Amino acid sequence: MIAPKTFRFALADDGVGTITLDRPESLNSLTFEVYRELTDALRALGGEERLRALVITGEGRGFCSGGSVHDIIGPLFAMDAAERMAFTRMTGELIGNLRELDRPVVAALNGVAAGAGAVIALACDFRIASERAKIAFLFVKVGLAGADMGAAWLLPQVIGLARATELLMLGDPVPADEALRIGLVHRVVAPERVQEEAQALASRLARGPRFALGMTKRMLNSEPTMALRDALEAEAQAQQICMAHPDFRAAYEAFVAKREPKFQ
Numbered sequence: 001m002i003a004p005k006t007f008r009f010a011l012a013d014d015g016v017g018t019i020t021l022d023r024p025e026s027l028n029s030l031t032f033e034v035y036r037e038l039t040d041a042l043r044a045l046g047g048e049e050r051l052r053a054l055v056i057t058g059e060g061r062g063f064c065s066g067g068s069v070h071d072i073i074g075p076l077f078a079m080d081a082a083e084r085m086a087f088t089r090m091t092g093e094l095i096g097n098l099r100e101l102d103r104p105v106v107a108a109l110n111g112v113a114a115g116a117g118a119v120i121a122l123a124c125d126f127r128i129a130s131e132r133a134k135i136a137f138l139f140v141k142v143g144l145a146g147a148d149m150g151a152a153w154l155l156p157q158v159i160g161l162a163r164a165t166e167l168l169m170l171g172d173p174v175p176a177d178e179a180l181r182i183g184l185v186h187r188v189v190a191p192e193r194v195q196e197e198a199q200a201l202a203s204r205l206a207r208g209p210r211f212a213l214g215m216t217k218r219m220l221n222s223e224p225t226m227a228l229r230d231a232l233e234a235e236a237q238a239q240q241i242c243m244a245h246p247d248f249r250a251a252y253e254a255f256v257a258k259r260e261p262k263f264q
Contacts, residue, residue: 006034015052015206024060029068042097052206057108066115095150098123102214104205108198109133119149127185128198129176136173209247209263
């Protein structure tokens with residue numbers, strides 16, 4: 001099991017893992033070290049057999065305020081092009097590892113999710129937001145492209161091209177109620193219920209068929225770039241593979257016996 005130094009990780013008996021970003025004094029801003037360790041941890045969690053679902057949240061008042069002004073933005077000015085390229089590729093690697101993790105991931109947005117924090121939340125499969133939460137893709141406000149860490153690929157799929165263009169080009173914060181209205185978050189709850197709701201959703205997913213959920217995520221990742229006939233063929237192959245998995249028979253036998261299925 002991973003043992004991170006720059007954030008917290010816990011794995012419950014029901015298979016739900018929780019990553020807690022733990023720099024509350026800066027609204028859980030990211031440093032080079034946090035970026036690297038989080039990127040590596042998300043890759044390593046793919047090999048953790050006990051993990052069935054993952055929650056990502058932040059300590060204190062914020063989810064994640066993005067890259068630290070003092071620990072990242074300032075030092076970038078001293079880097080050459082190759083060093084900056086290595087950094088921007090690492091930030092993309094983090095999102096790639098998050099999307100490629102074949103377990104459902106729930107973001108518990110306890111507060112502000114800005115910049116890189118907004119993209120991390122976006123890359124999760126589900127987003128449960130506090131009524132006080134705000135999401136801001138504010139890259140353009142600091143002179144950077146709104147297309148960062150995969151935001152220009154992910155966001156149009158979640159809320160549509162027109163709305164994504166607005167958020168990425170203006171960089172304005174989106175309050176929780178508006179985020180719910182445009183489909184950017186799945187649920188908005190009272191601040192004190194965010195963690196409870198996120199954990200409950202993750203527990204429900206953890207009881208589900210891990211193989212089938214992983215296959216669903218894989219298809220969601222790959223099909224946006226396919227033509228319809230290619231997508232139909234990919235889904236036909238994926239479904240055939242799932243039909244050969246023990247979970248398919250377990251679901252059938254449970255239905256016949258009128259009981260809840262026990263997936264592998």
